[in-house]
Amino acid sequence: MNEQPKIGVFKYSCCAGCEFQLIYFQKHVIDMFEKTQITYCRMLQSGGHPEGPFDVALIEGAITEQWQADQLNRVRAVSRYLIPIGSCAVCGGVPAIKNTTEEQEIEKRVYTDTSLVHSMKTGAINDYVKIDGAVKGCPMGVRDLSELVISLLLDKRPEFVNCSVCVECKLAANICVLVAYNEPCMGPVTNAGCGALCPGHHRACYGCWGPMEDANAWALAGQFRLMGLTNDDIHRKFTEFGQPTTQWKAGQIK
Amino acid sequence: MSEAYLLSRKRLPDWIKSLAEIYTVLGPVPLRRGQTVFEPIASADLLNPNYCSTMLSPRLFIYPGCQKLFTVNRSTGQYVTADPRTQRPQLIFAIHPCDMHAISVLDRTFLAKYEDYYYRKRRDDTVTIVLNCNKACDSGFCDSMGTGPFLRLKQGFDVALTAREKDFIAEPASENGERLIGGRDFFERATAADLGEKEEIEQRAKRSFTKHLDTDGLPQLLMRHLDHTVYRRTADSRCLGCTNCTMVCPTCYCYNVQDRTGYDLMTTTRQRYWDSCQELHFAQVHGGNFRSSREARMRQFVTHKLATWVEQYGCFGCIGCGRCMTWCPTGIDLTEMAKEIQRDAAEK
Amino acid sequence: MPPKNENQNPLEPQTAIIEQHVEETDDIFSLYVRPQINDFNFRPGQFAMIGLPGYGEAPFSFSVIDPRSRMLVQTIRKAGTVVDALSALHSGGQVSFRGPFGNGWPLEKLDGKNVIVIAGGIGMAPLRPVIHHLIENRSRFGEIYLFYGVKTIEDLLFSDDLEKWSASIHVLLSADEVRQNCRLPVRQGLVTVLFDQLLEPLSDAVTFTCGPQIMMKFAAAHLILQGQAATDIYVSLERRMKCGIAQCGHCQIGAKYVCMDGPVFCLPDIQRFADTFL
Incomplete structure (x- = not known):
């Protein structure tokens, strides 16, 4: 890429942790400021050029309101690549937990006056527009983020991590918490990239990176039941991240 | 035939110390809750020679999970080969016969027509001391x-140990x-009587197995039943595709190979890491x-370990350690799949 | 442990210089490459791992092997990370090069036989040196047929060559869509529509084929129905190999490594395994 690639960062329903991760990441890599140009990022700078065009649009957060979907479509039209960053954008993440309950009931739980709330069922970014890859994680992973940025500068297709957490867990030589310690670990159906952080601390993976491709959620749910989990527990595990996804649907029994 | 020696259990720490x-x-x-792991030890204090099995086999000391191949400067085209060796030569103590096999x-695979540079260096730099198993492990x-349970190799390792009550x-x-x-x-010469007792221990160990697999004609049988329903059923109901x-x-x-380039866009590091045929993208090509x-x-895993490996390398790819079924989150047992195919074929 | 082999590191590439970059069709280009190696020993059907540091490497077969000028030509379809990077290179550029790997076409099986060559799309590339060999040694073979199928006429590779070749061998072309004229006659349809032109008894023919696996499957089935022995059909397969030296495992089909035992296989020898799509 000859010129500095223009990057736009857009935030929808989420905790803003991924945008923070981006800024944190940039502070570490001073070179990045010289090599890219962030033309729109509300957390980084006021103003900017939300109208684009962008070489890369990074989208944080899930879609829960109509204006977000409308803007997303406009951003897509002026961006060469559009990449969701973080679990909310990639697979619905935490905001999508509300999909498991009736919309009005959820609204009433939080607001006394719901007349000003225009919320809808939570969707991931690729439910609305075509995406060109995804930086998964909660917050998004540094390994995939750096792969994205370097790929952009080298003008190549990024190779994101797309296997199960178990791969990284075994490479890190962690003793399997599911098999050895009977912990209900989501690792086998969760996309890797975190370096098996929780199992590395003898904790069960809770799936914050969202589903891996071709995950067999049904089989893992069955195993959890054999391990003594109730259907309710299992349902929560498969809806904490990635409620709208097809890969974990089969585990979302109730 | 080379000599055999005796090492009293009391002197084991001295030997370990001198090896270290x-x-x-x-x-x-x-490790906590009954697990065992191969780790560097400076003395015999931490050593557990009665261990059953480890999650990862000592393969990782010779063929590490992630290994740097070389770095290359993208502007000069200069390659710098990575040195795969560890700082000091390594010695694997009490590796079980299955893992040595x-x-x-x-x-x-790695020292064949083409020789893997990295594997060769590590292999030559590693001493292996085998400890025969006196008892079958669970799976x-x-x-x-x-x-196993006693080593059947004649070469390719350095010392074989057999544990007795008071000595090795x-x-x-x-x-x-x-x-x-x-x-x-601290080593004494062993006598013919000692070696006779070794035979007895081996026979006793052989009788302790509860798990068996009849390998007679198994490769041919599996290749005749590539479309057996056991693969489909197991893959749908139990296989998580997690690659454990x-x-x-x-x-x-x-293994898979990946290039990582630094932020200077100048230095590229090529590295390889264990890959798995159970991973969805393993057999992906452009357009399919x-x-x-x-x-x-699943069929690839079972038929490779128990059938096609024999055609490729003249031995089974399965050494019967039972790790794949032990560490499978849903306990998929490849011997059970093979046995089901054997039973069905016998009934027909 | 096998004895030590004092070879250099087979995973570390050499450098090769690009002499020329030629656009063949909209999505296919050729790189003329001169590898910096002493032993120029490449056979038709073999491949090399070519790449660029930072982008990785991928297997490419040779569409021309010229020992006199020590030049290789790779004809490549634009698909994938490595190819995208290679397609931006021009003469004077450098690529990383490892090879040759693989067995190549069993040219010795063709002597004294009728020869059928079936190419589909980019599959023409690794067969071009075979045609060169056949034409250079024309008297050693019986009738020679080249069946070549493409999507549209614009996708035809090496059209100048095809015309030249048609003077000494039967060149028969087919395209899914025939929208405009071509200097050579082109029939509409899949490559198998051309098979009625085969006059020779198939029992005495050897077939080499390379192309989409579905095309090879149907072409082979067709020929076997018409009386050809399956053992006289050779197919060239494609897999995503990472090492080229039968170690990374990616290209395995049953007991065969496409990178070392192939990429050219005698049909029944590979069909006995699962996952071939043949």
Whole structure:
């Protein structure tokens, strides 16, 4: 890429942790400021050029309101690549937990006056527009983020991590918490990239990176039941991240 | 035939100490809740010679999970080969016969027509001291696979140990092995009676197996039943596609290669890391995936370990350690799949 | 342990210089490459791992092997990370090069036989050196047929060559869509529509084929129905190999490594395994 690639960062329903991760990441890599140009990022700078065009649009957060979907479509039209960053954008993440309950009931739980709330069922970014890859994680992973940025500068297709957490867990030589310690670990159906952080601390993976491709959620749910989990527990595990996804649907029994 | 020696259990710490002066000694160390892991040890205090099995086999000391191949400067085209060796030569202490066999199986892949530079360097730099198993482990069936409970290799390792109540019988199998024993006053010569008792221990160990697999004609049988329903059923109902089976398998050699470039966009590092045929993208080519179904991937695992490996390398790819079924989150047992195919074929 | 082999590191590439970059069709280009190696020993059907540091490497077969000028030509379809990077290179550029790997076409099986060559799309590339060999040694073979199928006429590779070749061998072309004229006659349809032109008894013919696996499957089935022995059909397969030296495992089909035992296989020898799509 000859010129500095223009990057736009857009935030929808989420905790803003991924945008923070981006800024944190940039502070570490001073070179990045010289090599890219962030033309729109509300957390980084006021103003900017939300109208684009962008070489890369990074989208944080899930879609829960109509204006977000409308803007997303406009951003897509002026961006060469559009990449969701973080679990909310990639697979619905935490905001999508509300999909498991009736919309009005959820609204009433939080607001006394719901007349000003225009919320809808939570969707991931690729439910609305075509995406060109995804930086998964909660917050998004540094390994995939750096792969994205370097790929952009080298003008190549990024190779994101797309296997199960178990791969990284075994490479890190962690003793399997599911098999050895009977912990209900989501690792086998969760996309890797975190370096098996929780199992590395003898904790069960809770799936914050969202589903891996071709995950067999049904089989893992069955195993959890054999391990003594109730259907309710299992349902929560498969809806904490990635409620709208097809890969974990089969585990979302109730 | 080379000599056999005796090492009293009381003198084991002395031996370990003297070995640790020359080598990084990697031995089985107990971890919380009954697990064992191979770790560097400076003395015999931490050592647990009665261990059953480890999650990862010592393959990782010779063929690490992630390995740097070289770095290249993108502007000058200058390559710098990575040195795969560890700072000090390493010694694997008390490796079980199945795992030693597994390394000899890996040798057939990496030290073949083309020789892997990195594997060769590590292999040559590693001393192996085998400890025969006096008792079958829970899911092991090495006796059926011809890889245990006592070592059946004649070469490719350095010393074989057999544990007795008060001492170890030590049989060196290489010049290096002779050197590790020779000149050390805590070794005594073993007698014919000692070796006779070793035979007895082996026979007793063989009788302790509860898990068996009849390998007679198995490769041909599996290749005749590539479309058996057991693959589909297991893949749908139990296989998570998590790759744990292949990650813990001591003979799995597949790797993927990746280039990572630094932020200067100048230095590229090429590295390789264990890959797995159970991973969805493993057989992907542009415009297709030759094993896109979990069923196909499951069949690949079972038929490779128990059938096609024999055609490729003249030995089974399974050494009967039982790790794949132990560490499978849903406990998928490849011997059960093979047995189901055997039963169905017998009924027809 | 096998004895030590004092070879250099087979995973570390050499450098090769690009002499020329030629656009063949909209999505296919050729790189003329001169590898910096002493032993120029490449056979038709073999491949090399070519790449660029930072982008990785991929297997490419040779569409021309010229020992006199020590030049290789790779004809490549634009698909994938490595190819995208290679397609931006021009003469004077450098690529990383490892090879040759694989067995190549069994040219010795063709002597005294009728020869059928079936190419589909980019599959023409690794067969071009076979045609060169056949034409250079024309008297050693019986009738020679080249069946070549493409999507549209614009996708035809090496059209100048095809015309030249048609003077000494039967060149028969087919395209899914025939929208405009071509200097050579082109029939509409899949490559198998051309098979009625085969006059020779197939029992005495050897077939080499390379192309989409579905095309090879149907072409082979067709020929076997018409009386050809399956053992006289050779197919060239494609897999995503990472090492080229039968170690990374990616290209395995049953007991065969496409990178070392192939990429050219005698049909029944590979069909006995699962996941071939043949």
